[in-house]
Amino acid sequence: MDEIIRINHITKEFRVPDRHEGLRGSIRDLFSRSYHTVHAVDDISISIAQGEIVGYLGPNGAGKSTTIKMMAGVLEPTSGEILVNGCVPYKNRTRNAQNIGVVFGQRSQLWWALPLVESFRLLKDIYQITDAQYDEMLALYRSLVDIEPLLHKPVRQMSLGQRTLSDILAAFLHDPKIVFLDEPTIGLDVSMKAKIRTLIHELNRRKNTTVILTTHDMGDVDALCRRIVIIDKGKMLYDNDIEHLKKFFGxxxxxxxxxxxxxxxxxxxxxxxxxxxxxxxxxxxxxxxxxxxxxxxxxxxxxxxxxxxxxxxxxxxxxxxxxxxxxxxxxxx
Amino acid sequence: MKRKGFRFYLRIYFKILAQDLKSKMSYRADFIISTVGMIFTNIAGFVSFWIMFRNFPSISGYSYHEMLFLYGFSLLSVTPTQCMLDNNWNLRQQVYSGDFIKYCFRPINLFFYYESEIFDAKGLGQLAFGIGTLVYAWAKLGLAVTPLAVLKLLVFLAGASFVMAALQTAAAASCFWIENSFYVLDLAFRFRDYAKYPITIFSPVFRFIFTYIIPIAFIAYYPGMMVLRPSEVSLLSWLSPLIGAVFFYLAYRFWMYGASKFNSTGS
Known part of the structure; x- marks a missing residue:
């Protein structure tokens, strides 16, 4: 198994200003700021192989998004080392971005006013996807989901489910090595959830794409992940097979x-x-x-x-x- | 992967621009109303300018047509900012809601990608208006039309555009630090109203402020003088394209620094 992500003892600290209550407190804050340090991510080490689907779980504010941002290269770890596809993400943000796809829950990254197919064409240029690759990917999409009704619809007019589906397709379009999915099924109905899970599963299987999935929905985890990592308050609690966990809690x-x-x-x-x-x-x-x-x-x-x-x-x-x-x-x- | 040079970005920009215009045209009423609105804004600006000169034949030794020239010049140097950096107005909202993160995952320059999203076509009306004003004033003043004069105009106009772009970019970037940054951006935009006057009409204090602190004098006065009164220009006029480029680069770095800071505050 080829290792695609290697994380060694990373820590991320934020300096948060202390806020005092009341008017007097605000005035005090205006003149003298004191800070306290928050350990958003505290000594986490993970190794992920190409083609794995990893469920990344934890309550809100556990540090999941922070870890993903560090892997995506938009955030620099305070200490520790990350290698994604052999390079340090923070130092090579744009190069790293070429190898990853990101879907951030309800924040569509598509061009709001454009029909999906136009967004795809722009992404094709931005990621410098060849015609052959692009056609192959679109053919694959056609075989997996019914995209025809979506292609010519502006993203703005789509339902949440259609938009999420579109965002996932857009994230896989340049055949990235890794795709980060942050709560992809949030707010969706049961049939749309099932559709999206099948899509993710198939794309992972056909393209051998590594998928890091954060979710609160145990259904997502059951349907997709063989391995789960659980963090809370920035600390790693669990990293093992889901079977192991099920045996314990089943x-x-x-x-x-x-x-x-x-x-x-x-x-x-x-x-x-x-x-x-x-x-x-x-x-x-x-x-x-x-x-x-x-x-x-x-x-x-x-x-x-x-x-x-x-x-x-x-x-x-x-x-x-x-x-x-x-x-x-x-x-x- | 090929190297992403200037041509790559130019191509992407025009593709996004074409798509954006196409989608804007589909809201025909919106497009027409905003264009008409822009024309009226310009006409109103011009009328107040004209009324003022009905009462004063000249201001600090500047004739009506000379003032008109600077007015047209300032309209033109504001146009690129109006058209291409309009998304800066949304930056505050995007940062506040956290939506700004979605721009950070593409393998291209963040500032470019963010600004490319919106092209304000209304600015094109302003462009036409500015060209008209400038050409009219040029003809009335009897300035020579030589290739050198035109080249000079273009170079100094470009420098002036950079100054406006820099002001707006830096003001917009303040939202990465300040929550209520709308006022900063609004203030920067209001200052540009003073840009169309010769700096000599202001008191020494404001002259200093508009040259060295909020350098709006570089939007029209200093570069415009190169064409208008080439015999009496100061060193600052000569340097204005360089100052514009440097100032814009600094504003761009400031914006990018703010963006990296935004991410590190967590969400």
Whole structure:
């Protein structure tokens, strides 16, 4: 496997001015500024091979975008070393840009007023794509998605789904070695999500493009990634196969219940009855996290329905947020 | 990958320009109204100029036609900025919302790519108006039309355009540091109204300010004098193209520095 991205112990610090409250505070800030340092990325090392799809996960503000910006060469790491395709991105931003494609969630990089095909032609010139390569890529696109209705539509008139699709196609157009996708399925409906996942998967397979995917949607991760990297507060929490993670968390299900009576009162009683499970409540649901290796959800349910009047119930797989929270609390690696 | 030289950028620019104009034409009403608006703005500017000269036959020894010449000159030197750097007006919004990041991923010069996105066709009306004014004043003044005079005009006009472009670029770049930078840009744009007058009509303090601090005197007066009164020009007039080029380069570096700073503030 050829290594395409190598990150050695990178750190990124930002100097953020302290803001004081109130009018007096603002006036104070005007004359004397004090700063504190934020470690947006704190000692991260990753090695990524050509053709991998890596899910890059973490809560908001974890440092995902900062890492991507550093890999894209728009941000210089405070310390540490990054090599993308053998060169240092920050020192060769334009050369590096030739080898990468970027889709930043809801910020379309296409020319707003132009039909998609005109945007493609401009990109063809900017990236100096040969006619043969361009035609081949367009033929590939035609075989994967129905792009004809999109080609002659100005980006401004597209739906969010069509725009995201267009942005992804534009990012792959110059056959980059790496594509960064930042929350590509955010705000899309189920069928569009599926379409976009299939598209990414196929492009990765046909072109052997490395894909770095940041997302909050576990569905994206399940459909696309074999490997995931999780960071939080700038620190790396996890870097391994998704199978490994699933084995660990696969046994967990969340049983959500609505019962008669005050939910928080009832939750306390349930917690006392089920020492194996962790129970919490909000205004709508009582959530019971069940480890099926120890106790089946069905048996929990039958036990509870004897003594509680259950009005409604839902069964949920453990969410990515829960996984991350658990990793953060417990430490799996 | 081929080297990206001047011709590469020129080609890209004209392609984007063609596409942009094409899409603007598709909003016909918008296009016509804004063009008509620009013409009226120019006419209004000219009328107020004319009324003033109905009452004063000359200002500080400058005749009506000489003033008209400088007026036309200033219109022309502002045109490239108006047409090509109009996206600077949106910079503040783009930076504030974080959308500016989307320009940073292309394998071409960031400033070029950002500015190429918008071409303000309204500026072309101003161009026509400026040429008309200049030619009229030129003829009335009885200035010689020699190849040398025309060449001189073009060179010094280019230098003057750089000064305006630099002023606007530097003012726009202030948004990378200041949140309410609209006023900076607006101020820079308002100052250009003073550019069309001979600097000698101002008090020494403003003369100094307009020459060395906010160098709007280089938009029309200093370079214009090269053609208007070649016998009494100062060294600053001779240097104006160089000053323009250097000033624009510095403004460009300032803009690029601001852009790199923008990214490092995180989002």
């Amino acid at each position: 046994a967990y299900r969340t049983l959500k219940l609505r019962v008669k009576g005050d939910l928080s009162e009832q939750a306390k009683r349930i917690a006392a009855e089920l020492p194996e499970c962790s129970v919490s409540a909000n205004e709508n649901w009582i959530s019971v996290l069940v480890n099926e290796d120890k106790q089946k959800v069905i048996s929990v349910l039958s036990q509870l329905q004897k003594s509680y009047d259950i009005r409604d119930m839902q069964l949920e797989e453990i969410s990515s947020e829960d996984v991350i929270k658990r990793i953060y609390e417990g430490g799996v690696v």
